[in-house]
Amino acid sequence: MEPVILARTGTSAPTRAATAWAADEARLRGVLLRVPDDPLRVPGTPSVIVCGVSREEDALSGSGSPWAMLVGAAHCPVVLVPDGLATSRHRTGVTLGVDARAPSDASLGLAFQSARLRGVRLHAVHAWALPAGAADRPFGVPESDRAAWEDHEVQLLCDALRPWCEKFPDVHVLADVRLFRPAEALLHCSERAELVVVPRDSGTTAWEVAARVLLRRATCAVAVVPS
Template identity: 75%
Template sequence: MDPVLLARTGTSAPGRAATAWAAREAEMRGAVLRVPDGPVREPGRASVIVCGVSGEADAPPGSGSPWAALVDAARGPVVLVPDLLTTSHRRTGVTLGVDARDPSAAALAFAFQSARLRGVRLHAVHAWALPADAVGRPFGVPEGERAAWEDQEVQSLGDALRPWREKYPEVRVLADVRLFSPTAALLHCSEHAALAVVPGGSGDLAWQEAVRALLRRATCAVAVVPS
């Protein structure tokens, strides 16, 4: 079992929260918790990397902020623990952002594993938008036409989740299709989650913005999983 790597410690609130999160994660996984002496620039092999985040949520990937550099360099999941982390017995679920038309197998695997380890429900959220030629229609989109498009999105999400549901039959799954941006959908659906999982490393600016928004406003940990 690869170790859980605690990449950033300290006496600040996010440092303490990240330390506690990493210790729980290592215990659940039956893995060793490893704490490097200095900054982690090349993470190497780790089952999960945990990093406290303070005041850097607006920094885009590649900007030189510690969490952005970790996400860029990591080959596995990076759990970012924000300033506003709130722990509560009501915060037990795992929320996953899914692009049903191009699903990230790595993000799906981590989300299902995380839900199984915690014995909680997985809330899989697929955000979609109306076709470009429908947005500018002067009289709007007929309800029947919109419903047909939504049915297609529901089918796509079901297809993306099916093999993972079969692999993890013990995990309860809520499949949720939202006519929102990825950022708005994840912010809304992670309000009561203990962990939000976002695919990363694909160069998709929508997911990158979702991560920054979650770190600014969400009160749960955020896992970025490179594809």
């Protein structure tokens, strides 16, 4: 199996948080932990690349940011560990952001694998919005219409999760459909998560925006997974 890679970080607090997280991940996977000078030039494809992020630093914005370049160039998941990482026995879940209309197999695979390795529940969150123009109806949206739309979204999410539930039958999955923007949905659902997984290049930037919001406000690791 490929090693877990720890990227060098610039300040002490993110370094400590990222090092501890990477060591735990390597132990769970039963692989080596490596700390190369350039994580993008390691032979093969690492299991994950782990790096620490300061709360003052928006890790995914600005083309000159080293972590923006790392996330954009990596061919494997990049786990961003905030310096405000909180660990607790109450943080026992993995939360996954899913675009049920264009599900990312790579992010689904990492989320299911991470939940199985940790022996925890996977909380799969699909964010949706009312159809265009629905909010402008003069008498509002009938409850029957909203219920039908939500049922459709639930079915989309179940369809996206089904093959992975069959592949990982030992992972308990909570399928959750939220009438929120992705960032709001994940913030609501990640309070007790020890890891949040979001896709990259999934046809929309909404989940990547959610990752930025999480890094500023959440206290758990955020994995950004290339699709």
